[in-house]
Amino acid sequence: MHQNLPVSLFTTEQVRRLDQAVIRSGIPGIKLMKRAGYAAFQKILSYWPGKPLTVFCGSGNNGGDGYIVAALAAEGRLPVRVVQLNSPGKLHGDARTAFQYARDAGVPMVPFSDCLDLSTGVVVDAMLGTGFSGEVREPFAQAIRLINQSGLPVVALDVPSGLCANTGAANEPAVEANLTVTFIALKQGLFTGRGPALCGELVCSDLRVSEQILATEPHPACRLELDPLRATLLVPRRRDAHKGDFGHVLIIGGDHGFGGAVSMVAEAALRVGAGLVSVATRPEHVAALLGRRPELMVRGVTSGQLLLPLLARATVLVVGPGLGRSPWSEQLLQQALAAQLPMILDADALNILSEGRLAPRHLSSNWIITPHPGEAARLLGITVQDIEADRFAAVRALQKIFQCAVVLKGAGSLVCHDPGLPVGVCSGGNPGMASGGMGDILSGIVGGLVAQQLSPDKALPLAVCLHAEAADRAAADGGERGILATDLLGQLRQLVNP
Template sequence: MDTPQPLYSAESVRELDRRVITALGVPSLALMKRAGRRAFARLMARWPDVRRVQVFCGGGNNGGDGYVVAALAAQKNIPVTACACVPPEKLSGDARSAYEYALREGVQVVQSLTDLDSEDGDTVIVDALLGTGFSGELREPLGHAVERINRSVAPVLAVDIPSGLNADTGHGDRAVRADLTVTFIARKLGLYCGRGPALCGEVAFEDLGAPAEVHQGLEPLAWRYTGESVPRLAERPADAYKNQFGHILVVGGDAGFGGAALMAAESAARSGAGLISLATRPEHLSAALTRCPEVMAHPVISGQELEPLLDSPDVIAVGPGLGRAPWGEQLLARAGRAEVPLVVDADALNILAGGRVLAGLRRDDWVLTPHVGEAARLLGWDSAAVLADPLAAAQAVQEKFSGVVILKGAGTLIAHEQGVDLINAGNPGMASGGMGDLLTGIIAALIGQGLSPVEAARLAVWLHGAAGDHAAADGQRGLLATDLLPWVRRLVD
């Protein structure tokens, strides 16, 4: 099993740059040229038939990288134009040296967007405007340059990070949309969370020969898990029996929302749980028995009727289709006090945010699975604040409620007592009703089969996304939550 990948802040990356220069004993300009060569090699590998290159250069080291890429294109006799979006006379240090290198190689440099030729399908644009130090709002003329890049039909390579994207938070209201991002020295958190996955395209990592010891003593913001690094379930013994693999109770399904609870129950079954019970409204029983007769469905009309069902399960999943009416509040009040691990989702989170039920409760053995809106309600923030800094939001929810918090998104963050993990899996086709209900059932099933809450969260998030990617092979639009179930079963083993 591979180790997870560390994700760093912009400040830590600057320190790593300094350490690499010291450890390798190379001048900073030589390291800049090394970065430019790696970026240009990636450009040629991705677009071998490129006929023309346009490089948008800023004023710092990122702009210097761009001038190096432009020089290398000129050396290959590829027509190249560099747009100096910061006047060359304002350049200093390595950026100035890289600019002069580009001039010596015959690169045409223009200082106005109007002097650029129009792009076509044979052109590749290189974004080297802003690096990892950017935060706040784009200033002109860089903002106009970003808009020009985004209007183009040409593919875009971003050097280190798409300009306008915050390296620490993934925030980027006005940023370059790249097809390929070549990032150096260390992976930055913002490439993988928030707007990062939508803006970066493919992310290619180049360590530039940095030795492993330069990372010592620098704490990452988060750790990125992939399919090769998530924990897996142990192989089942030949004499296995159902009680070894967890009894899961799903609580939810108020009037009109019975499908949510049933999907959570079925996904728990398809994820390998030994026994599944469902506590739901009486009117949903016949549908549950028809859809999935393996689920033991129980009618409950009050929290008092739920009480006897709380003695048997090893894990309780509460929230799918629960609603926010008194029925749902009563069931959450009972389930939230049960002495087994909990998975809390959907309206259970909204009730929790209201503060009347389970007020002040903190548990080490529950997994909370909010999306952006639910996280905002749990914190009393607005959704824009969560989107602007999802890492801070995930950590704040975890600090408030303890346990494990899964903040769902294109880069899903898993906050727990030991730190924060990130997983990129899934696709836009999964933006449809019921997907979160499936994830809830998967997490509960994995805890029931012996994984700790944080291990279950890591594997479940990857499994859910990977199943979605397989199911989307026939197209993303029209993808339904239940389309994932056959893939969940295949991938969980």
Template sequence: MEAIDPQLRLYTAAEVRALDRHAIEACGIPGYTLMRRAGEAAWRVLARRWPDAAQVTVLCGAGNNAGDGYVLAARARACGRAVRVMALVEPERLRGDATHAWRAWREAGGGVEPFDPARLEGVVVDALLGTGLDRDLAGAWAQAVAAVNASGRPVLALDIPSGLDADTGAVRGAAVRADATVTFVGLKRGLFTAAGPDHAGEVRLARIGVPDEAYAAVGGGIPRLAGTGLGRRRRGAHKGEHGHVLVVGGNHGMAGAALLAGEAAARAGAGLVTVATRPEHVAALVAARPELMAVGVEDGGALTPLLARATVVAVGPGLGRDAWAQTMLEAVLADGGPRVVDADALNLLAGRSLRRDDWVLTPHPGEAARLLGCATEAVQRDRFAAAEAIRARHGGVTVLKGAGTVVAGPAGLALAATGNPGMASGGMGDVLTGVIAGLAAQGLGLEEAARAGVWLHGRAGDLAAAEGGERGLLARDLMPWIRGLANP
């Protein structure tokens, strides 16, 4: 069996339950042993992160998540912390391993109180609901979540913040905002996309002793992207070996978008980059980045010789939606070969049933909604399903941008956990388009280039933010980091 690194896989709740079953039934690990390991692992994270916290408040709900909470409470109490356990479900109603955990807590002298928002003290442990949530929170559950979020107390979530959908990252009515989340057995998809990053805080995986054999036997999960796979260049290489990217865009007032895409393609390693833009922008583009070739084009016919020389075409950055934009897009689509399609090129595609296998579409949620004919909120409720739906409709590879960018291609889904809020600024999408095109020009397949480019782009943003902060981060600040990450 092929070895699987669970740190590089993202699982649905059902897939993690299958791993649990295999560990219990095939590997002979008792369920209560797994629960004890989970609670103890969570306690270790709490003790390391908040070593001076004298008070711990554990909120227990129903099911195994509550059992994990009771185990943590017992360990915290044994280590000298003052522990209060408040339950939203009477412990007598618990079943299975969770009952054993509650009884062990009680036998150790621990008590259980009804939930009281006025008594939230110290570090709050969210052991309310876990991954079994199948409806929006309401009533006492929603009120408890609101109280936790309003308390100002540090919060540790067990497995997943209560109210967050483990599979999609959508908030089910209300969700706990945790400072840290200890997730068990496998990383949950929802922790890394949509609202997940805002609610999960720092995510730690505790495998709780599930052996490698279980991950290999059960399979499942999607890749958590890491690295580019690029190797070193041979010593005798020349620019012609590394592809020629043609960027088509830069309508009136938007030359900067085409410039950013072109520069990013060059920094990612493309041998040659040409920008086809409005004639009045040529001088400014050449002055800003003389390594790029800039050509003024008035109509689609002027693109013909440029398309003939291009290895990959990136269309959309600063394209606009006027007649010039339309004729540019039609000329690009009429020509065969790999394409990266972004921004207004996607808006011009909306409502059309075009389908091809040789393109990468890179919508943000609003553009994705226009491609699918739905509301942006519907895209964000299940970003994985939205990316797959765009790919099913238009073929090729779909890159659904945003917190936890999703890539959907012939090999399936993948997700990049890189990137940060500082990248919510103008031009970042243009840089991503250029990076993907630049990687594809060097010989990576379109899906491979999309996966590598999404990771590289987000990681470059993280490194740039670490150097100077998130607020005020500009798209061009990524360029030195793109160059570094493109080199092994």
């Protein structure tokens, strides 16, 4: 859980500039470092009072923060030791001053080569910090493996060592923290990719940096929050409203053996309030879909031509779930693209487009595409590893190519709908969502919201947050393991009626 965090997210370069701006304003760097160490130490005391500390320190300012924590522990008569990854001779500036402070406080210090065991207390990671990217070198890699294998609680200062705070990428090994205390401002990479898994609980201390200084850097990303979105976008309905006021979603997909995908999309669209929902699918799925949800209108279609009368009645299309890649699939997608309606493109619709077998006649700002990393990689002609190496760059590249709203799904889903605006980052959700059908539920939510006259730039962030919160509530009901996509449906109805 991340509570009471700021909304704005920054790059590591921006936070470095903010740090320098604070120093230029008259606050010495060592004073900022002492504020960081104090904030971290107080948080450690609140979680693990009286526990001995082992502080792993590197040679940069992150190591300096660690030396401050160690000094404060010694002054408080708490058992503490520092494990040095670099010799003190490599310390410079404020980090060296912090080292001297810890030495004068009587903190025992040993080189990493003499660190024989980690068997008790709390480990503090102050090794690599925000300047890290790329491969973890020795002896840091060995130290990280030792920390992760210790089974002890781990607190990371500013960022877990081995995680790129700019992108959320991490090449193993990387510290697996229980708690990360980050400083001045939130770094965007803490919330996506490997960030959420490595940070554990995240808290932020602004070190009393003024709002005026923080405002000098425009934030390139922001955390998406459900409650403000709901309050703004899910307004009360008029008492004389009728189903025609809330749109008609047409879902196109469900090739042989994949009727469940369109079923889940359809029910999610209904549960978030779409007025009417139709499904165009293989004829053999019609009976099952109507049996499960009689509120649907389901039509069996054997060719793209049979789709035309259904398209004429639709407000918004959801194309791709269970669509397959057969000639039937391509015919349906081709007709959908020609309709020039607001459209959510997911799953096999994206795969067909990525294969170049079907070129859209135009790109439309009223599209929404919802790829997972594999689909995103195919659309961009790169690897999944390339996507995960910089998810922010990937989602912006997709938006630039398709000129529409994009969500890049995954841990810390990213939403981008305008190159000039911050990327939205969803910090909700849980590992229980790693099961079949979750993407279909999201597509249905988006389609249902667009049907209710929400523009893509508003519908997509709200949908992503509703999806994540529904999954979190399902996990709270019975645990993460074993959550089914359809478990989110009941939660959705409650969430859209706050």
